[in-house]
Amino acid sequence: MTVNEPEKIEWRGTIVSIQPRTTVWRYRLDNRTHYHCGYNLFLDGEAQGIKARFSVAISEKQQKKLVFRIGDEAQGTAWTKMYDVSDYADYYRAGGLKITKKAEQAETTPPPYVIEPPDLATYEWRGARMLSAGSYKGKCFQCAWATMSAVEIEYDWGVSKKYRFESFCYGPKSCKLYKMGKPRAVPYKGAGSSYDEGWMDDLCTENRGRDD
Numbered sequence: 235m236t237v238n239e240p241e242k243i244e245w246r247g248t249i250v251s252i253q254p255r256t257t258v259w260r261y262r263l264d265n266r267t268h269y270h271c272g273y274n275l276f277l278d279g280e281a282q283g284i285k286a287r288f289s290v291a292i293s294e295k296q297q298k299k300l301v302f303r304i305g306d307e308a309q310g311t312a313w314t315k316m317y318d319v320s321d322y323a324d325y326y327r328a329g330g331l332k333i334t335k336k337a338e339q340a341e342t343t344p345p346p347y348v349i350e351p352p353d354l355a356t357y358e359w360r361g362a363r364m365l366s367a368g369s370y371k372g373k374c375f376q377c378a379w380a381t382m383s384a385v386e387i388e389y390d391w392g393v394s395k396k397y398r399f400e401s402f403c404y405g406p407k408s409c410k411l412y413k414m415g416k417p418r419a420v421p422y423k424g425a426g427s428s429y430d431e432g433w434m435d436d437l438c439t440e441n442r443g444r445d446d
Contacts, residue, residue: 241314241326245290246278246309247335252302254357255291255323256398260420261388263428268362268383268402270354273297274323276375277308281325281400291323293352296331304348304376305337319397328398345411346377359437360401360446364430365418366415369410371402379405406445 253299254274259265271292276296281288290312292302302308311334312325320395342348374380380403385394418425 236318238314238316238318239443240313242311242313243282244311245277245279245281245311246327247277247281247288247307248276249275249302249304249306249308249337249400251276251376252289252297252304252351252378254351254354255261255321255402256362256381256383256402257320257355257385258385258402259388260385261312261423262422263419263430266430266434270357272354274381275302275308277398281312288325289323290328291321291326292328292331296328297351298353300331300333301350302333303339303350305338305339306333306352307335308333322384322399329400332368344377345405345409346374347379347405348376351378355406359441360404361441362364362404363407363412363435363439364418364432365401365403365413366413368415369399369403369411369413373411374403375402375441377405377411379403384443385419394423396421406446407439407442 253274255274257269259267275290278287306344310328310330313327382399382401385398385400413433417429417431421427
């Protein structure tokens with residue numbers, strides 16, 4: 235795993251999406267555990283003096299205090315990542331957070347669910363299904379139920395791991411925009427790959443019905 239030297243930066247921009255910040259631990263098809271550790275703000279603006287779209291990881295406490303919404307103009311500081319594989323956000327350890335201009339809240343008809351993101355306990359209870367990368371990058375990107383997770387695969391138990399990013403959905407099972415995408419390979423040393431074809435989604439979301 236490559237270790238980078240963190241650098242503190244300043245950023246500002248307009249929020250275009252707010253998603254749960256999650257990590258996932260995978261082991262063959264025996265386990266897919268999701269951990270919820272805050273939120274990712276996606277912004278169009280400027281970071282490190284460069285104008286672009288970027289993402290900043292914030293805590294649940296910070297979200298509860300400031301109540302960020304899509305369309306808000308915000309600014310703050312953050313640090314570049316130490317490990318490229320451990321977090322999907324471009325920057326983390328955010329500080330000095332301010333909303334410089336609140337967005338005018340317009341009524342929208344879901345899906346996608348362009349709403350204030352719920353607390354992390356709600357995501358935990360709902361559980362996630364695999365979401366196709368195309369859907370995540372397209373109409374689902376602004377949805378509060380979509381996320382791109384950092385995934386740690388137990389490749390050789392206690393010896394080595396593999397890392398990648400995977401998109402997931404916490405939204406209603408009846409959502410007309412939802413597409414699972416292709417089954418996902420879960421490799422293990424000396425045993426090839428098993429494929430998550432969606433049955434683990436049923437286990438992860440067994441708490442709720444079709445419209446929950």
